Amino acid sequence: MTKIDELIQELCPDGVETFPLEECCNILDKKRKPVTKNSREKGEYPYYGANGVQDYVSDYIFNGKFVLVGEDGSVITKSGTPVVTWAEGKIWVNNHAHVIEEKSGTMLRYLYFYIQTIDVTSLIHGNIPKLTGRDFRSLKIALPPLEIQREIVSILDNFTNLTAELTAELTARKTQYGYYRDKLLEVETDIHKYTLGEIATVTKLAGFEFTNYVTYSERGNIIALRGLNVKNGKLDLSDVKYIDKSDFSKLERSKLHIGDMLFTYVGTVGQVAIVDEEDKYYLAPNVALIRFDKKILLPQYMKYYFQTTQFWDKQIRRLLQSSSMQNIPMEKIRKFEIIVPPFDVQNRIVNVLDNFEKICSDLNIGLPAEIEARQKQYEYYRDKLLTFAETGNTILSRAEQSRAEQSRAEQSTN
Template identity: 35%
Template sequence: MIKSNYVEKLLKGVEVEWKTLSQGEKKVAELMRGRVMSKAYLEENAGDYPVYSSQTKKNGEIGKVNTYDFEGEFITWTTDGANAGTVFYRTGKFSITNVCGLIKINNTKELNYRYLFYWLSIEAKKHVYSGMGNPKLMSNQVAKIQIPIPPLKVQEEIVRILDAFTELTTELITELTAELVAHKKQYEYYRDKLLTFEEGEVKWRTLREVALEFGRGKSKHRPRNDSKLYGGNIPFIQTGDIRNAPHIIREFTQTYSKFGLEQSKLWTKGTLCITIAANIAETAILGFDACFPDSVIGFVANPQKTSSSYVEYLLTSYKSKLQSKSTGSAQENINLATFESLLLPFPSLAEQERIVSILDKFDALTSSITEGLLREIELRQKQYEYYRNILLSFLKEGVEE
């Protein structure tokens, strides 16, 4: 933990000179851009030197090639897309793609690379703008960013503190994430165990055999500006609403008009929704009457044979097997016939109810633990950002925004 009195003592009376990053006489760095590197290029020139792009996974690395464009200490940033303005500290031999920019400090006796990295981690995102609907942070904007430059020793002390705090925060978040994964695996193990039956122990049936109604939605995805179709008060469920719902769908982002309903079909509350395109084999139960597109299967349970809750737990357990049956295309999909031919285990109604009761309780417990761990991870990240900002809280006196 960083003590506030130590921070005050560290920063008290410190003279800070403000300079632009790469503009005018007081610029402190040079800016460069990466180059286009296709997937084919990466495969044909495979080697030992990393190539970094716009993604945040694996520290931005998308592959390795047999040559490199840069060697030494640098900072890079993402110029385009959802991660525009994300900043990375780089060392060694590497290359970057055309959606990345690179910063080379002119005088490392004046400005520390990691100090600049921490400052830009706060400041760069503030300069992201929308270019034709696509977030961007191009070189001409980065060049204007102003940098507070205290004495090098102060920069080094700030870096020492933030490096240690970063390591501690990363370690704590890694431990919490591992605990989160462990709880999820534990839940999946017991769920699959409850839904595993010996041969001859239960009846195996198709979904159509245990349904009052089973089929694809009739709605088609249309342009969002189709005023005839949208804008009424009839919920229109999309695949994202199903994917994001914890068992019961209670929220939606689109509505149909009466005209839209005439082109579609209204499914009743309690219908199990199953996605068959894009994010395949995602399931959730309608918490209200709604329409949904033909990329979703509707299952209305025959209460004398099963329940939507039991079938949803079954399909969740079989999810990886179902996804392996998807056809290769731009958007993965499973056709209706795959679900129609799928044989699933159906014990007695009493046993199904017992299984659902156990899984409901276990799911509620797991969800509670998950929410707690996610909240703790978020708090740790905010705590880190709070102390980072304190250490870099220099007053911009006389500096134009």
């Protein structure tokens, strides 16, 4: 029998009572204040939204320890639980996150862990997902005695601290990787310089092709690669659209081949990935195809080149156009200046960076696999530790209990 089992048997043998969230904490939503991006003054204080820090500003409206829970926008995880953030110190919170602080009788850290286990799927509605204030205040919290709360928090904090240490280690390695990538790809004066359009075909899916000949479906084998499928130098196939029923005779220009690069030019600009399979992918809107002259350039070399700090600082950021959505026109992409070292140098750089990237990113080895395993372990024990047998009685709020006790006392004196 564990210590928690012993405590439950001693302190609440008949089960753990459940209370509305508003009875367990102070809800500070009325103190929140949104500030538009253009009106924010840059500073040192975190500016929180529905899913964490959105910016840093010059002032704060809260000071202490808080739990933030997404109200609208990014409010629900893939498992159907709320998006929950722990925040400490001097902070600003906009009106997209509910704010709670500790109240006597309940540990705030306990609430932080417990709210992560609540299925709110049935409470989220609207075109923009929303967890209303009323539904938020009414969330049911199983609340054991403080001694049990402390023991649970201690165990779960040990899990989260270990994961945080591993994540910090991985972040340090990625920073190191970025440094060496930039150093390896620094501009040299004695090698060739081209515009991208001189050494590559740069094109996009024409509107009429998409409208007239492409048919999307949720199942199939042939995928139209969209901007959201291009992330951090790789293809992300977690959300894809299939086009097996499209008129491929009209889409030959959009067919992708091994070694083709995808480059996002609308919205999240500048993400790149390399096509690694034949007869599987076609180009979708809002992402460009870059097909290099392979006698001059290795596509894998260019993938790394496009991710360097110096390329972003000198070329992408100065070309970004502000509209309703950031974008770079196709003619400006073709004018990117590309420094091209000899082929053997490109090969050496690619080999070094491929190995380094694998250490940092491959989920089958090293720190990423360890972090993923620890996260799953944490979630398993969190859910297990925070599942209690409830009391058989009807659960009343603390105010209702107080009124009921007062009523029984009055009846006993009559």
